[in-house]
Amino acid sequence: MAEDPPDEGMLGWDESVFRNERVFEIDYVPETFKHRETQTQSLQYVLRPAVRGSRPLNAVVRGPPGTGKTTAVQKLFSELQAETNDVRTVRVNCQMNATRYSVFSRLFEGMFDYEPPASGISFKKLFSQVTERLVDEDEVLVVALDDVNYLFYESEASDTLYSLLRAHEEHSGARIGVIVVSSDPNLNVMDELDSRVQSVFRPEDIYFPPYDEGEIVEILRERVKRGFQDDVIPAPILDLVADFTAETGDLRVGIDLLRRAGLHAEMRASRTVEREDVKAAYEKSKYVHLRRSLEGLSESELALVEVIAECEGERAGDVYETFHERTGLGYTRYSEIVNKLDDLGIVETEYAEVEGRGRSRELTLEYDREAVLDRL
Known part of the structure; x- marks a missing residue:
């Protein structure tokens, strides 16, 4: 007996709603970059x-x-590298490299195209090899410290910037420019730096405001055009994605939401994304910032997040006791981690009066408890 022909709205086994799924990855650099002309200039x-x-x-x-x-x-x-061979550019992800030594290890890798030895090389030697290479090759180095707020959380920012900005004093002829990139709205970079750094840094201030809804729609439409097959995302669905994105103020949520909604549609073997796909995907995409923040934490920091999630509603002292039992770390380190989690927007800390005990700090998660535990 002949099989029924496939439904026209259903995908075959070898078909996909995507034209280029890479377009929806977080590190994708788009060919067209709109609504940031002033900042680019x-x-x-x-x-x-x-x-x-x-x-x-x-x-x-x-x-x-x-x-x-x-x-x-x-x-x-990329444009600078295409323009000249005399300029070296290195972008350092400070979420993953939150110490002065690890920053300079990435600079070394950018200069020599291989990593420095994992041990046995001092910072002074690492530093001198980078600056000597610059002078020997007669190159200018531009360093971008991306997510520089993580250097501040670890109290490494001033030392790192001081070394970069004073490099020409240690090695005459070394030319280094520094771009620091911060996503922490509560961090005033200049105010938090040592006076010795403030006096030589003197940066240009370049502010990137949130995209408005019209800009979000235009940017997401361009991603849809490049990433999906024709007619996969109808206009009303794109508007729904833009609404969810505008609620969070984070374009990355919208880009992740498009990808997950497409995958959800594929799971249904559908050729088009529908409202149910977007709504289901949003339950995960809205936690993009949480996921990225957790990815940059150490084992002990993740352990404290887990303890806070499990001990929700308990006092900070009780949370510390549980944390100490699991990690063996003391109160000073515990307090440092709490402050970092507060800066990252993962935990909210408030002081409250406790009868007979004075003021005590209360810790609460900024995200849904189950969402945090699920991502741990």
Whole structure:
């Protein structure tokens, strides 16, 4: 007996709703970069001296998560490398490299195209090898410290910037410019730096505001055009995705939401994304910031997040006792981690009066408890 023909709205086994799924990955750099013309021009102004062989200006690039800061830096770094062979650009992810030594290890890797030895090399030697290479090759180095807020959380920012900004004093002829990129709205970079760094940093301030809803729709429409097959995302569905994205203020949520909604539609073997796909996907996509924040935490920091989630509603002292039992770490380190989690927006801390015990700090999660535990 002949089989029934497949439903026209159903995908075959070898079909996909995606034209290029890579378009929806977080680190994808789009060919067209809209609604950031002013900020791009400011970055070009900062970098222009490097093309002429001079030390570039320094800059603080700031704004909420998902506002195009990293993309702008990456695109201009690519253009700069295409323009001249005398400028070396290195972007360091400080979420993964939150100490001065690890930052300079990434600079070493960027200069020599291989990693430095894992042990047995001092910071001074690492530093001198980077600066000597710059002078020997007569190159200008532009360093982007992306998510620099993580250096501040570990009290490493001032020492790292001081070493970069004073490099020419240690090795005459070394030319280094620094761009720091921060997504922490509560961090004032200049105020938190040592006075010795403030006096030599003097950065240009470049602010990336949140995208408005019209801009979000236009940017997501471009991703849809490049990433999906024709007619997979109808206009009303794109508007729904934009609404969810605008609620969070983070464009990365919308990009992740498109990808997950597409995968959800494929799971149903559907050729089009529908409202149910978007709503189901949003339950995971809305936690993009939480997922990225957790990825950058150490084992002991993750352990404290888990303890806080399990001990929700208990006093900080009781949370510490459980944390100490699991990790063996003391109260000073516990307090440092609490402050970092507060800065990251994972935990909220408040002081409250406790009868007979004075003031006590209360810890609560900024996210749904089950969502946190699920991602741990």
